[in-house]
Amino acid sequence: MSILNNIRIALRALKANKLRSSLTVLGIVIGVAAVVALLSIGKGATSGITSQVQGMGTNLVVISSSRFFRPGAEATSVSLLYSDYQAIVSEVKNIASSTPYFESNETVAASTRSSNYTIIGVTPSYEKVTLQTIDLGRFITSEDGLTLKRVAVIGSTVSSDLFQGLNPIGRTIKINNVDFEIVGVLTSKGTSGFMSGDSDVLIPLETGYSKIFGARARSNGKNVLSGISISAADANSVNSVVSESETVLRSQHNLGLKDTLPFSVSSQAQMLSSLSSITATMTALLGAIAGISLLVGGIGIMNITLVSVTERTREIGLRKAVGAPRKAILFQFLVETVTLSLIGGVLGIAFGSAIAGVVSFLGLITAVITWDVLILAFTFSALIGLFFGIYPAWQASKLSPIEALRYE
Amino acid sequence: MIEAREITKIYKLGDDEVHALDGVSLKINDGEMVAIMGPSGSGKSTLMAILGCLDTPTSGEYLVDDQPAAGLKENQLASLRAHKIGFVFQQFNLLPRTSALENVMLPLTYDGTKIKDRIARAEEALETVGLKDRMKHHPNQLSGGQQQRVAIARALVNDPALLLADEPTGNLDSKTGAEIMALFQELHTTKHQTVVYVTHDSFVARHTERIIHLMDGKVVRDEINKNPIKAGTPRPDDLLANGNGKNGAEVHQ
Numbered sequence A: 001m002s003i004l005n006n007i008r009i010a011l012r013a014l015k016a017n018k019l020r021s022s023l024t025v026l027g028i029v030i031g032v033a034a035v036v037a038l039l040s041i042g043k044g045a046t047s048g049i050t051s052q053v054q055g056m057g058t059n060l061v062v063i064s065s066s067r068f069f070r071p072g073a074e075a076t077s078v079s080l081l082y083s084d085y086q087a088i089v090s091e092v093k094n095i096a097s098s099t100p101y102f103e104s105n106e107t108v109a110a111s112t113r114s115s116n117y118t119i120i121g122v123t124p125s126y127e128k129v130t131l132q133t134i135d136l137g138r139f140i141t142s143e144d145g146l147t148l149k150r151v152a153v154i155g156s157t158v159s160s161d162l163f164q165g166l167n168p169i170g171r172t173i174k175i176n177n178v179d180f181e182i183v184g185v186l187t188s189k190g191t192s193g194f195m196s197g198d199s200d201v202l203i204p205l206e207t208g209y210s211k212i213f214g215a216r217a218r219s220n221g222k223n224v225l226s227g228i229s230i231s232a233a234d235a236n237s238v239n240s241v242v243s244e245s246e247t248v249l250r251s252q253h254n255l256g257l258k259d260t261l262p263f264s265v266s267s268q269a270q271m272l273s274s275l276s277s278i279t280a281t282m283t284a285l286l287g288a289i290a291g292i293s294l295l296v297g298g299i300g301i302m303n304i305t306l307v308s309v310t311e312r313t314r315e316i317g318l319r320k321a322v323g324a325p326r327k328a329i330l331f332q333f334l335v336e337t338v339t340l341s342l343i344g345g346v347l348g349i350a351f352g353s354a355i356a357g358v359v360s361f362l363g364l365i366t367a368v369i370t371w372d373v374l375i376l377a378f379t380f381s382a383l384i385g386l387f388f389g390i391y392p393a394w395q396a397s398k399l400s401p402i403e404a405l406r407y408e
Numbered sequence B: 001m002i003e004a005r006e007i008t009k010i011y012k013l014g015d016d017e018v019h020a021l022d023g024v025s026l027k028i029n030d031g032e033m034v035a036i037m038g039p040s041g042s043g044k045s046t047l048m049a050i051l052g053c054l055d056t057p058t059s060g061e062y063l064v065d066d067q068p069a070a071g072l073k074e075n076q077l078a079s080l081r082a083h084k085i086g087f088v089f090q091q092f093n094l095l096p097r098t099s100a101l102e103n104v105m106l107p108l109t110y111d112g113t114k115i116k117d118r119i120a121r122a123e124e125a126l127e128t129v130g131l132k133d134r135m136k137h138h139p140n141q142l143s144g145g146q147q148q149r150v151a152i153a154r155a156l157v158n159d160p161a162l163l164l165a166d167e168p169t170g171n172l173d174s175k176t177g178a179e180i181m182a183l184f185q186e187l188h189t190t191k192h193q194t195v196v197y198v199t200h201d202s203f204v205a206r207h208t209e210r211i212i213h214l215m216d217g218k219v220v221r222d223e224i225n226k227n228p229i230k231a232g233t234p235r236p237d238d239l240l241a242n243g244n245g246k247n248g249a250e251v252h253q
């Protein structure tokens, strides 16, 4: 009984039962594809967020009026002021550079197109602190701010959205119907979504206060900030910059040591650790969904095999009756299930990778496909396929040919 | 030579016991041609399955060439079925969604026949049962009689020393039935194969030299038929009128 012969028997049996074979493959494909896609997307999201936070700046300290990095904090009516920024710059030691900014979502129009983007009022040091580089043209200068120039530096996504590859330098866009001249385009940071500058429009902070942001950027006649990004002089001084900034903010807003600070002052390390708990939860959630899909796929396979077990038991009885030894029957079923698992696994990996690819292509999340995910998905589905394929065969092959032929 | 010694087969259905075979002893020599008759439920198929090493008796001994079948290992039994035995099932038992040719090739897959010889031999077997033009058909595309002939071809394809056929002509018209009887007689006379078949039809049974009558799981009569009918002989009218299986019961000792 040669191995080749057994393989031929198995392939013939698969061919004779195309519907059953393809349904089994489908079960494996669904399971594997779901696991590959979901885990890759989960991994991509995690590493994407991490690298984005790292790419935000060196020895970065972010003071923010938003509560994003302080989950559970109460809403506050206290605004972060431009004067807070001035106080911090003059009183906190070990600041390499810092940038105040105000951001809001506004409509941006260029000739026929219009869309909503994040408009950020910035100072020249924004470029250095947030690790932006200029691809075309120039960045915003202090003169732009002093003379309230209506100039803008746009992110690469904004540029391709509005100008489709045309050189945008010198062209005019309307932000809330106010004309701005584009003087520069930022280099893409490569990662899209969360905190990348690619879909931002940068304008001089002073111009923003006087022409765009209006009353939202004012509190009791004072200019308000969304946040302040600070680059500490070196890694060791990050913590002292954080605590000194907090002290300055408390005294600026007449808060005692016991009062909760209405702003978040956080270093990159703190942001990473709070983010990693979020991404860990997300990955676990996606993993659970993937696990359920595998289970569903597995149950699909089980169903198909159980439904066909009567017919297959008769087939086993007949094969034994015409002289098949038990070994040959087990081998036949082994080859059948391995073949189906292989086909299903490969298709599932291809299909799952394609889903991950589409998600990346759409710019939602850059999925990261790793070997461990592929191997996990593949072995699991192969094991399910093997078990549910072999077990009934193993049972049936123990019967006498007549018992097997009579099976109902 | 095959020999049954005091074979019983008891099926347990809950508290009930069905004695399908109740102490059957018989000896069939190599090259013999034997018919088994008996009313429905008398244990003919049960006996055939044991003779074909497809099932085991509850008690008693079955010997193939003086070797007790019970003493054979799984693999030896499989090899015996692959090389020595051809079996025609009462219910045909063809593989669905599989062509007649591939069904007939099935035994050759397990008896070591070279791949390139299999098709030729299966075609030859189908030709002998008159189905050369239906080789590509699946069982559900064949008539009952054609399915029966595929089952016969499958039993013949490995040139078995022992051919066991459970009502091989049950679904056939008298002309096709006569062709099958001719085929069996030829295997018996020219190839000296042992041929044992079950039938309800005493005319069909009389094509052999020996008729074993079963009743309620017992051999009730072992009859020598001095002048076997030659296949193709027209059926006498009296037998035609009475040839529906009642005959076996009537010869009760």
Ligand SMILES: Nc1ncnc2c1ncn2[C@@H]1O[C@H](COP(=O)(O)OP(=O)(O)OP(=O)(O)O)[C@@H](O)[C@H]1O
Pocket: A406, B011, B012, B013, B018, B019, B020, B038, B039, B040, B041, B042, B043, B044, B045, B046, B047, B090
């Ligand atoms: N698997 C089984 N379980 C229980 N009883 C069975 C089983 N197989 C056969 N029997 C019983 O054994 C007896 C003999 O059955 P068998 O099939 O050998 O009859 P038969 O002589 O071939 O009849 P027929 O001419 O109708 O084919 C019957 O009474 C039947 O009900």
Ligand SMILES: [Mg+2]
Pocket: B044, B045, B046, B090, B166
């Ligand atoms: Mg029967």
